[in-house]
Amino acid sequence: MATESANGVSSPELNERDVVITTNDNRNFTVKIGVARVSKTINNMIQDLGESLDLSSGIPLPNVDGPIFEKVLEWCEEHKNAPEIKVEQDPHTRERKWFTMTEWEEEYFRKFLSHLWDLAMAANYLEIPSLYYYTCQKLAERIKGRTPEQIREMFGIEDDLTEEEKAEIRRTNVWCTY
């Protein structure tokens, strides 16, 4: 089989080509380069490999598993032409601004509500700012207004604090509940 190389192909043209990405559970995903490039990590790999990039043998992603990458790809497909987002602060109050999400994004997070931690982790590794910041915001929304017990239950977090430690935290926090 002839090796397909990225060499000598202009950027818009390259974006239309397919690249194979292999996740840590050995699943192969055939993705358009333009979509894969939403991830800065993959984009850097493509740029670094340059001439030696072999589009058919694939790019390995040892830190992401298949089911999560599938979800990430869905996001990338939708955001392939979106401008880069950044965390903003109100210039006067220095308060962090919350992002306003589109209907599609809201729906996306509703669908994958139980995988927010995984998405944040994958987005962090793959360097997808939009997915990363939006997921973090969603997680914060979920945590907001809940008790530690509810948070642990919701995310299936193991309770690794001792009873004394928890009692100590409770005791230090009772000052405002007089």
Place this chain on the structure above:
Amino acid sequence: MSSNSSKLEENSSHITLIGLPQESLQQILGYLSYDQLSNVRAVYRKIRTVAEGLLNSGFTQLGQEIEQASALLRKHLPRRESARRAHRLNNYAEVFSALEARYTLLSMTYKKFIECGYCCFIPGKVLDEAFCVIRRLNKDIHMAINNENQFERLPHLNSIELLKDFKDYSSMAMEHFDENIAVRFPNKYMLALSGNRRLSDPFPARHFGINKTAFNKTGLTMPQIKHNNLTSNTSNVSLQFELFKTDVNRRLSEQSRIIQEQDKVIKEHSETINRILSLLSDTDRASLFASSSIPTSLVQESTENHKSSEDDGVILADIAGPSISKKSYNLRKRNANDENKVVKKFRRGI
């Protein structure tokens, strides 16, 4: 198949949380209010570390923001005091100085324990309240500055009403901290000793006593490591006492040396007085002797001299006259001179 995969995902969710880098947790928790950060400390150890870090940096940030805002106000306020008092921004400056005073109090309560790693800045709600006030004021101030310094449109602030919640919450938090939290830190008295208080309080043992009692109240047993601390700090105390003792001893010996010197002077003085008295009796004898061989006019003259002259030596020589042998005359003159010096010295001393 689907149940299997969901189970796998559930597990991976847990793994992810542990693997999630600290920055990501900071990013997530950064959206929460400081009050909530105090609460989520009880979720998970890693979350606790991040939340406590955020609370501490929030406290530092509060100090910085108060300082920055005060500096900005100073820049825009007139220097002349009367003009400044009439300025609309003065009202804002007053609120910020009240905030600054409160912040100093909070620092005094929490900072040394935070620095020692005993706790974080626990009362997140206090930070929320303070930031809420600062943000409101900053918005007004920046708006006025950006609007070609139109300060006249600024609303008049009721600083008491504005800071009511912040003051209430911070007082409650500090009170609770002092009464219920700080006393439980097993070796608070070490802190009291090693901190600034040691310099201002000459009786470190008092702190020791108070806190020891407080510690006993908790019914906790002091861990071994604390014992080591205790020993090292006790040796510190004994070293201090040793220094104090040496100092007292030094002063004592100095004092006794002065007393000895004074004794010597007193002894000298009494000797001098005795000698003067004996000389006076000699003079009496001499005058008796003179009455027989020296003409009366001379005796009278010498008596006048005695009254007017300060120099007793001359008087004695005059009184003694030629009838007293040269040797005894010289001796007496020398003695008289000595007495003279001592008397003068004595008078100066008085």
